[in-house]
Amino acid sequence: MGYTEEELAKDLENQEYKYGFVTDVEYDEVPIGLSVEVIRMLSEKKEEPQWMLDFRLNAFKVWQSMEEPDWAHVTFEKPDYQAIRYYSSPKGKKGAESWDDVDPEIKETMEKLGISLDEQKILQGVAVDFVMDSTSVATSFKTKLKEMGIIFCSFSEAVQEHPELVKKYMGTVVPVSDNYFAALNAAVFTDGSFCYIPKGVRCPVELSTYFRINKGGTGQFERTLVVCDEGGYASYLEGCTAPKRDENQLHAAVVELIAMENAEIKYSTVQNWYPGDKNGLGGVFNFVTKRGLCEKGAKISWTQVETGSAVTWKYPSCILKGDNSIGEFYSVAVTNNYQQADTGTKMIHLGKNTKSTIIAKGISTGRSQNSYRGLVQIHKSAENARNFTQCDSLLMTDECGAHTFPYIECKNSTAKIEHEATTSKIGEDQIFYCMQRGLSEEKAISLIVNGYCKEVLNKLPMEFAVEAQKLLAISIENSVG
Amino acid sequence: MIQIKNLHASINGKEILKGLNLTVNAGEVHAIMGPNGAGKSTLASVLAGKEDYEITSGEVIFEGKNLLDLSIEDRAKEGLFLAFQYPVEIPGVSNVNFLRTALNEIKEYRKEEPISAKDFLALVREKSKIVELDAKLASRAVNEGFSGGEKKRNEIFQMAMLDPKLAILDETDSGLDIDALRIVAHGVNTLKSDKNATIMITHYQRLLDYIIPDFVHVLYDGKIVKTGPKELALELEEKGYDWIKEGVESI
Numbered sequence: 001m002g003y004t005e006e007e008l009a010k011d012l013e014n015q016e017y018k019y020g021f022v023t024d025v026e027y028d029e030v031p032i033g034l035s036v037e038v039i040r041m042l043s044e045k046k047e048e049p050q051w052m053l054d055f056r057l058n059a060f061k062v063w064q065s066m067e068e069p070d071w072a073h074v075t076f077e078k079p080d081y082q083a084i085r086y087y088s089s090p091k092g093k094k095g096a097e098s099w100d101d102v103d104p105e106i107k108e109t110m111e112k113l114g115i116s117l118d119e120q121k122i123l124q125g126v127a128v129d130f131v132m133d134s135t136s137v138a139t140s141f142k143t144k145l146k147e148m149g150i151i152f153c154s155f156s157e158a159v160q161e162h163p164e165l166v167k168k169y170m171g172t173v174v175p176v177s178d179n180y181f182a183a184l185n186a187a188v189f190t191d192g193s194f195c196y197i198p199k200g201v202r203c204p205v206e207l208s209t210y211f212r213i214n215k216g217g218t219g220q221f222e223r224t225l226v227v228c229d230e231g232g233y234a235s236y237l238e239g240c241t242a243p244k245r246d247e248n249q250l251h252a253a254v255v256e257l258i259a260m261e262n263a264e265i266k267y268s269t270v271q272n273w274y275p276g277d278k279n280g281l282g283g284v285f286n287f288v289t290k291r292g293l294c295e296k297g298a299k300i301s302w303t304q305v306e307t308g309s310a311v312t313w314k315y316p317s318c319i320l321k322g323d324n325s326i327g328e329f330y331s332v333a334v335t336n337n338y339q340q341a342d343t344g345t346k347m348i349h350l351g352k353n354t355k356s357t358i359i360a361k362g363i364s365t366g367r368s369q370n371s372y373r374g375l376v377q378i379h380k381s382a383e384n385a386r387n388f389t390q391c392d393s394l395l396m397t398d399e400c401g402a403h404t405f406p407y408i409e410c411k412n413s414t415a416k417i418e419h420e421a422t423t424s425k426i427g428e429d430q431i432f433y434c435m436q437r438g439l440s441e442e443k444a445i446s447l448i449v450n451g452y453c454k455e456v457l458n459k460l461p462m463e464f465a466v467e468a469q470k471l472l473a474i475s476i477e478n479s480v481g
Numbered sequence: 482m483i484q485i486k487n488l489h490a491s492i493n494g495k496e497i498l499k500g501l502n503l504t505v506n507a508g509e510v511h512a513i514m515g516p517n518g519a520g521k522s523t524l525a526s527v528l529a530g531k532e533d534y535e536i537t538s539g540e541v542i543f544e545g546k547n548l549l550d551l552s553i554e555d556r557a558k559e560g561l562f563l564a565f566q567y568p569v570e571i572p573g574v575s576n577v578n579f580l581r582t583a584l585n586e587i588k589e590y591r592k593e594e595p596i597s598a599k600d601f602l603a604l605v606r607e608k609s610k611i612v613e614l615d616a617k618l619a620s621r622a623v624n625e626g627f628s629g630g631e632k633k634r635n636e637i638f639q640m641a642m643l644d645p646k647l648a649i650l651d652e653t654d655s656g657l658d659i660d661a662l663r664i665v666a667h668g669v670n671t672l673k674s675d676k677n678a679t680i681m682i683t684h685y686q687r688l689l690d691y692i693i694p695d696f697v698h699v700l701y702d703g704k705i706v707k708t709g710p711k712e713l714a715l716e717l718e719e720k721g722y723d724w725i726k727e728g729v730e731s732i
Contacts, residue, residue, distance in 0.1 A: 433569045436529050437583040437643065438557040438590070447582060451573030451622065 030087040036060065039187060042087045046156055046190075049163060059176045059186030066180045072342040073371040073403055076311045079250050079285060086188040086221070145203070151196040152207050155223050158194035165196055169227050173256040173293045173319070181252040181287040185221045189254065192222035197232035197263070206461050208237040224255040228263035228298075235266040237464055248310060249274075250285045257292030257300055261322065264299045265292065268460050269316075270468050273308035280338030283310025290314060296322030296351070303459040305468040306333040306341060307475040315373065317346035320354035320382075327356040330456040332468075334475045335368030335400070344374035344391075344405075349382035349415070358389040361453050365396035365476055371403040378415040385415045393423040394452055396445075396476065446473045482507050482647055482678045483528075483548070488539035489703075490527045496537070497523040499703030505647070508675040512689055512714060513682045515700035516722045521682045522566060524700070525651040529563040530556050544646065557583075558590035560646030564636040564653050571623040576635065577605060579623050580642050587643065608641040612668040630661035637668040648672075649680045654688040666691030686718035699725055 030041050039060055043053040068078060145152050151162060158166050176186045193209045209224065228234050251273060259265045267290075276283025286309035292300035302316040318327030329345035347356035356376065364370040372391045393402035404421055426448060434444035450457070450469055457465050483505045490498040497520045505511050515521055527534050528541065530553035541548040548556060571579065585595040596604070609619055612634045624632050633653055640648055650669070654662055669679065669692050681692060689697070689711060697714045699707040701722065706729050707713070717725075 427569065429569045430571055432529075432531060432553065433565065433571070434579075434583075435553040436557050436563050436565075437579070437639065438554050438586040439583060440554050440586070443582065443586070447574055447579065448571060451571055454573035 028088075029085055032085045033082040034060075034084070034086060034188065038086060042188065042190070045087065046159075048156075048159060051163070051167060052159055055171070055176075056187050059183050060188075062177050063180065063183035063187055066177075066183055068180050072313050073369065073373070073405070074311050074313060074340040074342050076248070076285065076340070079248065081184070084250060087190050145205070148201055148203075149198040150201060150203055151194065153194055155189070155192040155194050155225070158225075162194070162196070165227065166194065166225070169225060169256070169258055170223075171256075173258060173291045174254050174289050179289060182254050182289040185223060185252050185254045185289070189221045189223040192224045192253070193226075194224070195226045195234060195236065197226075197228045197234045199229040200231040201229075202233040203235070206235050206237055208239070210239045220249070220251045220253070222253045224253070225258075226256070226265055226267070227258045228260060228265050230261045230263060232260070232263045233265075235461060236268065237461060238267070238269045239272070239464075239467075248276075248283060248285055251287070251309075252285075253288045253290075255288070255290040255316075257290075259292060259294050259298035259300050259325075261295045262297040263295070264301075266301045266303070267292070267316070268464055269302075269304040269306070270460075270464060270471065271304065271306045271308050271312070272471055274310075275308050275336065275339050276310040278337050280310070283339070284308065285310060286312045286314065288314040290316035291319065291346075292317070292327070293319045294322055294325035294327060294351075294354075297324045298322055299326040299328070301326075301328040301330070301459070302345065303330045303456065304332070304343075305453075305456070305460070305471065306331070306343060307471050309341070310339060312339075312341040312343055315344050315346055315375075317348065318356065319348045319350065320356065320385075321350045322354075323351040324353045325351055326354070328459075329356075329358045329360070330459045331360045332363070332453045332456045332472070333361070333370055333372075334363045334472060335365070335370045336475055337366040337368060339366070339368040341369070342371040342373055344372045346375040347377070347387060349376075349378045349385040349387070351381070352383040352385075354382055354385045356385075356387045358387070358391070359455050360389075360391040361456055362391070362393040362402050363396065363449060363452070363472075363476060364393070364400035364402050367397075367399040369401045369403070371405060373405040373407075375407040375409070376417060377408075378410040378412050378417070380411045382412050383414050385412065387415070387417045389418065390420045392421070392452070394449070395423065395425045445476065449473075449476055482509075482544065484542045485528075486540050486542075488524075488527070488541065489537040490523060490534045490539075491537055492523070492534050497534075497703055498527065498539075500539070501700075501704055503698065503705060505678045505680060507646075507678055509696065510673065510679045510681065510692060510694045512694035512697045512711075513680060513700050513705075514684070514686075514697060514714065514717055516726075519700045520703045521700055522651055525563055525566075525649050525680075525682055528556075528561065528649060529553065554586070555590070557643075558587050562640050562643060562645030562648045564633075564640060564648065564650045566652040566655065568624050568627075568632045568636055570625045570627075572625050574623050576619050576621060576623050577601075580605075580639060583639075584642060604642065609638055611641050611671050612637045613664050614638045629656040630658065633657055633665055634661065634668070637665050637672075641668065641672055644672075645677065647678050647680070649682070651682050652684065653681070654683055654685060662688065663691060686714045689714045701725060701729060 030038050039056050043056060174182050176183055195207055197203050226234060226236055257265050257267060273284035273286055294300050300318050306312055316329060320327050327347050333341045333343050335341050344360060345358055358374055360372045362370040362372055376387045378385045391404055395402055402423055406419055408417055430448050431441060431444045449472060457468055460468055485501055485503040488498050488501040513521055536549055581601055588595055605619055609616060614634050618631060624635060653665060694711050697709055697711060698705045707725055
């Protein structure tokens, strides 16, 4: 055979992280560390109103009173919160007015990432908000959306331009005191995206945010708020990358979704933060709180493809408050080398006839640890609630691990809950079968893995699905043990 | 087409093939019969390149190349096709996507242009008729939820799509009812030409009523111990294998 196991291992180690470049731009920063002064300074730099500063200071107080949690099935050295720079903004531009105002270096970065905010993209029906480190750099397609009454802008801009909406909804789904990282985010979040879809409006384009941590020693704390008014519809995409660095970088985001009566929100994530090198050095700590609230007849659907980060710790969840509301969670999580992921979802059934579906696919290779953790909670009020959960794990090597922690709490006897779980090793018979038809081992594995993830990939918008497929192929290349 | 010379192969230290010789020329159909455990399926796996087996000696020349030096996929690209006894399921991967990938890999190997979507679909339509495979099955995931008969038909469909030089049918008749058997046999007969060859591994004479072999070989204890015309199969059906076993053991 042409390919020995050692060669396989070597190739795998040498798998380059293709987004590992650094963009050289000047930064406007606050001093390293976290204190009331730093928060004041940050708020001042952003020219925030008093209520926003108060929100932050309160959150900081809450955060200080909290203990850092450690219940997840991950091990890592806890970040030194005083060694992080909490605000670092590409200098000169605060949310560039037009595309022409954007720093050419940043434009180049976007090009490298394959994002061009040009006419073509607009024709493809994607509106993009690009967040580098702390600041939202440009939001495309705004005017067109404005005509329909849709607001899609950076969070900072929303604070200035639409304070009534931000004040009304911020922190209502993920309260400041929800958890340690949510509190930290509330105190120091620098930017993010804001979206409001008015009553009965179906947003005709995919709304998209691209997050990138560029500067060393900074954390990224973005905040996203999507509000979909009665009968509205929005599909939102989020992509993430970071340069290669030896240190661990912290990413602690908060995402809140609000789907009012009969509204629908689709939220898709392709997460490809730097995972660290083959020895487990560096990489992003991805500690994110994502939650959506469904009113009557509303639907929220989370789709995520997680291939990056050294440590991932997140559970995009749905609170099914209204009767007949629907929550969905489709996830593919890939871990390689020393990556660790503890991810899953929470489906909280409060309303009658609420339905939730969870499809979680884990793929572990190298020496990684991949955990699914999910909670299905049926409250007393949730008559005829239904849940279907399927979690599958695929193991590629003998050194990796897959774990499943499903929690079910049911307080209503009319509920129907199904849980299916499988763990499999990638089948040698399957690989042999493919190779007998002329496929190389690598192609065979990629095909089998893509097939395994198909139910989830199918949920992604078309152009994201292609990107996700490529990303999967890169993440698992040469990795059968 | 293929010359197998003094082939010895073992698995986990146990020798299964013990000096097997066989020559197959283009345009020929060979049937290999034999009792359970004689090494029939091992022969198919070894030729396809399954890594569980260790080749201890012997050589196999396929179209002028040393087959045993080639990787599994290169053997396939050179035109060797194995119709599996137990075709595996590949969930989520559609049959057509699978075949298009395979076909283009083979084309690339032969330095040909990849097939266009339009030509490919036309080919699917044409070839699926040969085995009366429902168009719906062609777009379903590879073998997932297929009945036993559908899986076997799908193997022959794949064979038709990939147009191999040498096809090895490993117990393709097992688990088929008489109608499915007829369809599969019709498929194999349709694909037959003077440029390709077929090795059929089977337990039963029944298949040979539909696909008429040029030669029948009896494989016993890792070797071919008897070769004859198609009538040999009938004799085997009538008398069983004992008389052959006795013949071998008395030598």
